[in-house]
Amino acid sequence: MRENGLGFMEARAVIRPPPYSHAHARIAGNENFDTEMVKEYIENDVRSLGLSFEDLASDAYINHDGKTFWLPALAIRFAGHINAVSKMHRDVSRKCGRLVPKTPEIELPIDYVTNGVHNSWLSEPVASCSAATWPGLRAL
Numbered sequence: 001m002r003e004n005g006l007g008f009m010e011a012r013a014v015i016r017p018p019p020y021s022h023a024h025a026r027i028a029g030n031e032n033f034d035t036e037m038v039k040e041y042i043e044n045d046v047r048s049l050g051l052s053f054e055d056l057a058s059d060a061y062i063n064h065d066g067k068t069f070w071l072p073a074l075a076i077r078f079a080g081h082i083n084a085v086s087k088m089h090r091d092v093s094r095k096c097g098r099l100v101p102k103t104p105e106i107e108l109p110i111d112y113v114t115n116g117v118h119n120s121w122l123s124e125p126v127a128s129c130s131a132a133t134w135p136g137l138r139a140l
Contacts, residue, residue, distance in 0.1 A: 001049050008051050012078065031071040035060075038069040062099065073099055084112040 001011045035057060043053045057066070060074040076082055076099050084090035090112040094105045 008049070008055060015078065033069050033071075035067055035069045076100070080109065082108075082110040084110055086114050087112050 001008065004011075004014075006014065038057070038060075039053050042056075046053050046056050056074075057069060058064075059077045060069045060071065062068070062070050062073050082093070084093045090110050093110050094108045100108055
């Protein structure tokens, strides 16, 4: 913001298209902190950008209670696109649309990238199996 002389909303519009947030973080990480603790650590930096702490923190609230600063909520609201780890996970994540109110579920910017597992992570019995010895297993 300082480097390019942008206001908060301008900077947000500039960064929004490329960043991705991974919806998996909502389930696995789901990091949240007491808002007063976060304020203690970042308020001066936020003020140096010409913002009040509340300008930024309001995007990190889920229930708008102001008590809990949710990092996944902040990331999702600033991301132009959100990845889920599977098609089913995308569908489930879209049902959690309260972070982006007034947006129809089908229009939430969540898609999926199915995770893969490298064969070096497989145990010897599984790695040595073939479709013939284990029905339903695709050849690795």
